[in-house]
Amino acid sequence: MAVQIETSNKFLNYINGEWVASNTNEVMTNINPANTDDVVGQVQKSSREDLDKAVAAAKPAKKEWRDLAGAERGQYLYKAADVLESRIEEVAQCMTREMGKTFPEAKGETARGVAILRYYAGEGMRKVGDVIPSSDNDALMFTTRDPLGVVGVITPWNFPVAIPMWKMAPALIYGNTVVLKPASEAAVTCAKIFECFQEAGLPAGVANMITGPGSVIGQGLAEHPDVSGITFTGSNTVGKNIGQIALARGAKYQLEMGGKNPVIVAEDADLDLAVEATISGGLRSTGQKCTATSRVIVQSDVYEVFKEKLVAKVKEIRVGDGLQDGVWMGPSVSESQLNTVLSYIEKGKEEGELLCGGKRLSGEEYDKGYFVAPTVFDGITSDATIAQEEIFGPVLALMKVDEMEEAIELANDVEYGLSASIFTTNIQKMLSFIDDMDAGLVRVNAESAGVELQAPFGGMKQSSSHSREQGEAAKEFFTSIKTVFVK
Structure with a gap:
């Protein structure tokens, strides 16, 4: 539902290191599915103009972020993990109120989010390429990896901490900047994740969150010319549409969809x-x-x-x-x-x-x-x-x-x-x-x-775009191999 912003229990978009309201001046109200009298919070019903601001923040931030050593990027993730761990009860309780899973499950999922952050923080110290023998005895040939750039992340409501984390953490550690569009039904929980990133001191523009209808924000991310890659988890119908849009403009895409x-x-x-x-x-x-x-x-x-x-x-x-x-x-x-x-x-x-x-x-x-x-x-x-x-x-x-x-x-x-x-x-x-x-x-x-979390995850047939998430396999989507030849 869309209503005028009038309560203090509202959560803003996180763009360029700041919490900002949508220019629509409208919000969506999230209620507790176990008790519809309980209002969990209100999140922004954002527009394409809001999305453009988020991408515009992520685009210039990518150079300074990618120029950091992997270990330096990892330190930000370690700090974010510590902050999230200190707020585990609060985040888990919010998750239970917002999307309904039991508190022990929510607490376990939040703890998994902490572990994912720490796992990928460690990736900042691992190798990014290989030395390859050259046919020229006087040359050095090796591979390295370049980040995609700005990555659009579209996540579902059923795992509002774990799935954003297993997409954002590898995207960030490999040098990308991120614009996240969470499912509206779990956007308050996701906002709490970004409070942790803010408290950890993540540089402005590196991670951005914008809430709103999928037909506006999700579609907009897929279509945006400055978004180099899209990682999506959700329904087959929406995922295939996202993939077709990304393919048409040459963006990289990753889809995790249904199962039976x-x-x-x-x-x-x-x-x-x-x-x-x-x-x-x-x-x-x-x-x-x-x-x-x-x-x-x-x-x-x-x-x-x-x-x-x-x-x-x-x-x-x-x-x-x-x-x-x-x-x-x-x-x-x-x-x-x-x-x-x-x-x-x-x-x-x-x-x-x-x-x-x-x-x-x-x-x-x-x-x-x-x-x-x-x-x-x-x-x-x-x-x-x-x-x-x-x-x-x-x-x-x-x-x-x-x-x-x-x-x-x-x-x-x-x-x-x-x-x-x-x-x-x-x-x-x-x-x-x-x-x-x-x-x-x-x-x-x-x-x-x-x-x-350290193992590759993804499906076959209509369940995915045949890429894999999590573990070291995440590197394959969030980076491109560059072959270097030095004479």
């Missing part, structure tokens, strides 16, 4: 471990993860036992306000997202058998929030809507197979290829899964959701 992630439970699996990981991977964070488990493919010999164990555990899940002790799953992030999930649930009722959940929760604890019961369907076939389309909610679809070959074929029978996991104690099944699974992240005897 399977877990395979083999007949020899530890069923209790598989149940625990399926629930954690599929329902934690209310299923609002691109790597969340949504399809559960189980061999027929253990299908009924697994199903019984799974449904019993799902029914024990406590749903509620993520700031309350003992709550395991919070609300959907918004009314719109809740309605999307409920519409898929209704479709699932037509396509299979509802085993548990399947409704919006009501009652005193739930009436002011966007709560949906964790839901499990049985008898789902691969051509079902809920087996093919990303739901981004706490919905699991059970699918029965006889043989492992059939399980892998079913797991691959979607347009996405982000993550997948298998539970088995058979080495041959593990190896077949690793070789044959069309996914960028495959996990054995572990949930589908989760990747360590």
Whole structure:
């Protein structure tokens, strides 16, 4: 919603080292999805003119920033990590109030943001090239790396600390300047990140944040002639549009998009471990993860036992306000997202058998929030809507197979290829899964959701633009190789 700026609980854009209001004099109001009476804050509803100011600040700042030694840039990231760590409770509480995940999850994510900053701060002391033998005995030939320049960063609401950090930290350490457009639903949390950068003394113009509608600010970043690269995480529809715009003008782009992630439970699996990981991977964070488990493919010999164990555990899940002790799953992030999930649930009722959940929760604890019961369907076939389309909610679809070959074929029978996991104690099944699974992240005897910050992350098929984020792989996107020949 857009209203006139009139409260003190508002957050401004961060441009050229200063907090500035949009020239529209309008804000968007963020409310707590667990309690719609709770206003978390107001963020700027910015215009293209505001975006131009942010890019204009980042463009001249890039020369001085890239001319610093990598170790010097790293010191700023170390300082920002220290500041964020000192505010971990505050940032995590804001995250829970703004987008709904439980406080322990929010605190863990904020701690991960600290770790990401420190990891990439260390990158400032690592090599940037190689010496290559030349055919000329009197010459020296080597490679170095140049930053892209100004990088546009577009991030989603489901990980409002971790994803901005794993994009911004490598962009900055490799010498780029940044203009970040966070998802509006989590922009207050993101503003708190920039308060940490400001407190750490990051030079003016090096990191900028601007909030506003994706159709204005996100589109504007993709189209801006002074933005040399775009890194995006979000929906397939928006991501492909961003990529086409960037490609048309010759800008580098990186897209991380949807997932429809399977877990395979083999007949020899530890069923209790598989149940625990399926629930954690599929329902934690209310299923609002691109790597969340949504399809559960189980061999027929253990299908009924697994199903019984799974449904019993799902029914024990406590749903509620993520700031309350003992709550395991919070609300959907918004009314719109809740309605999307409920519409898929209704479709699932037509396509299979509802085993548990399947409704919006009501009652005193739930009436002011966007709560949906964790839901499990049985008898789902691969051509079902809920087996093919990303739901981004706490919905699991059970699918029965006889043989492992059939399980892998079913797991691959979607347009996405982000993550997948298998539970088995058979080495041959593990190896077949690793070789044959069309996914960028495959996990054995572990949930589908989760990747360590030092490891490359990205998908196959329609899940990404085939680039990788995090770890040393981030260097490939945020820099260009320059080959040097000295006679």
